Amino acid sequence: MQQAALIPLPRSVQWTGDVADFSRLAPRFRIVAPEMAGPSFELAYEALARAVNELTGWTAEEFPVLEIVDDPEITAAGSPLEGAFGLLLTDIGEQFGEEGYRLTVGPGALVQANSPAGLFYGVQTLRQMLRFEDGRLSAPCCVIEDWPAFPWRGIMLDQGRNYQSPEFLRRQIDIAARYKLNVFHLHLTEYPGWRFETRAFPHLKTEPYYSQDELRDLVGYAAARFINVMPEIEMPGHCTAFLDLMPHLKCTNDTMCMGCEELYSTLKTILEEVAEVFPSPYIHIGTDECEGGTDCPRCQAKWEEISSQPDHPPTLMAYFISRMNEVVKGLGRTTVTWNDQLDLGIPKDVVIHSWKMGSHAPSIAAMGYRVINSHSRDVYFDYGLAPEYVRRIYEWSPNEDVPMPVPGLLGGQGEAWHDPPVEDEWQIIEDLGFYPRLLALAERVWQGPDGRGVPFEEFEERLLDHRDRYFSRLPFPYPEQTENWKDRYKGWTHPRGIWTPPEQS
Incomplete structure (x- = not known):
């Protein structure tokens, strides 16, 4: 058996050349673990059971059975039982943190971790190693030690412009979790759509939209895969749908009127409902690409009121951000904003979502902020004039050109914007070359800069292996970039990175 093609590539892998066989006890093989309490451990077990079930096709009656045992072969020696899968919560060292793991394969398979999240990520690596051929379930023997470079490893999908069904979103969460991403950013409101059901304002929604119960179910589904769902409610710009439904809160330009006191109470009520639905520690409030109406009487009056006070914010926008930050903090959450307004003196307890060119x-982290790196040059999935943009993601890292560690830098996130309307939600995935880019992103936000020493051509081999094994029935437009793709493909066209299929010869 060849060495497994793993994405993201673990920090340390030692292959032995042997093969572990899990078929001797099949189909009623064992998943063993020492005595432990709490549902979080069950999440790792369920992920492993799903992986084996999907790979083998064994029926529910033949589904793996979890045996809670206190087996000295595991607890004392830390060695896998032959033909069995072991999951063990134990102290494996501070350097592994809360998401790292040690995976030993041969003669069985044992995942060890400091926390349930680490067990879960070890299972994701193991599932990529398993092979099922001629009724035989096996994996190459190895010892892997692995942990992430960054605590924030995210992906965003834009529901404000194009509604995506809960089933579709669950599928993307599944895939994100398999590649060890842990933040799923929902961009719920935009120019054309307000997708969040607000019970205090029943008319404030555009069809189709998500009920609060649908979103709660989605949050629970993601949490079972160690993914935090972060909601974004755009304000005070990017909100035409809101303004059409709440015209009395509109400014003289296409933004919410920051001079209208009713706006603040309205947004507070909305954010209270958002916080009830999303347990996320973070709430994103947008604030990008907009300014207040300079000719608006209400804004002018509000600014006169604010500017007469000592130590006042430098602009009305700065006042708006500070005031909404207080609302979010009052809900026990942390505010996230795009970095457009950074020069206005945003409070240091706000997380800055960096995206703008330049x-x-x-x-930004050196200024005392916590920062998420989503630089549009590198990890905007809708930017890029040619398929080599996957290479650009691979060669990027959230720390950019600064040596690690970078205090305050939380990590990185890909942004899957898709401005044109679509009739089929899967068109978004195809147009953006979503999955090739997602896998490159996953490698980089898990490995950080250390992995950039691995040539892109080696990563591409693993990428193509995953394309063939896991994405054969999904859109995965990707010409091999080690070849002269320009002779065969038009590539992503300008603007907004839409994929154009190969020309017919």
Whole structure:
């Protein structure tokens, strides 16, 4: 058996050349673990059971059975039982943190971790190693030690412009979790759509939209895969749908009126409902690409009121962000904003989501902020004039050109914007070359800069292996970039990175 093609590539892998056989006890093989309490451990077990079931096709009656045992072969020696899968919560060292793991394969398979999240991520690596051929379930023998470079490893999908069904979103969460991403950013409101059901304002929604119960179910589904769902409610710009439904809160330009006191109470009520639905520690409030109406009487009056006070914010926008930050903090959450308004003196307890051309996430962190790096040059999935943009993601890292560690830098996130309307939600995935980019992103936000020493051509081999094994029935537009793709493909066209299929010869 060849060495497994793993994405993201673990920090340390030692292959022995042998093969572990899990078929001797099949189909009623064992998953063993020492005595432990709590549902979080069950999440790792369920992930492993799902992986084996999907791979083998064994029926529910033949589904793996969890045996809670206190087996000295596991607890004392830390060695896998032959033909069995072991999951063990134990102290494996501080350097592994809360998401790292040790995976030993041969003669069985044992995942060890400091926490349930680490067990879960070890299972994701193991599932990529398993092979099922001629009724035989096996994996190459190895010892893997692995932990992430960054605590924030995210992906965003834009529901404000194009509604995506809960079933579709669950599928993307499944795939994100398999590649060890842990933040799923929902962009719920935009120019054309307000997708969040607000019970205090029943008319405030555009069809189709998500009920609060649907979103709660989605949050629970993601949490079972160690993914935090972060909601974004755009304000005070990017909100035409809101303004059409709440015209009395509109400014003289296409933004919410920051001079209207009713706006603040309305947004507070909305955010209270958002917090009830989403347990996320973070709530994103947008604030990008907009300014207040300079000719608006209400804004002018509000600014006169604010500017007469000592130590007042430098602009009305700065006042708006500070005031909404207080609302979010009052809900026990942390505010996230795009970095457009950074020069206004945003409070240091706000997380800055860096995206703009010319911005530099490590420099923002050096100013005393916590930062998420989503630089549009590198990890905007809708930017890029040609398929080599996957290479650009691979060669990027959230710390950019600054040596690690970078205090305050939380990590990185890919942004899957899709401005044009679509009739089929899967068109988004195809147009953006979503999955090739997602896998490159996953490698980089898990490995950080250390993995950039691995040539892109080696990563591409693993990428193509995953394409063939896991994405054969999903859109995966990707010409091999080690070849002269320009002779065969038009590539992603300008603007907004839409994929054009190969020309017919």
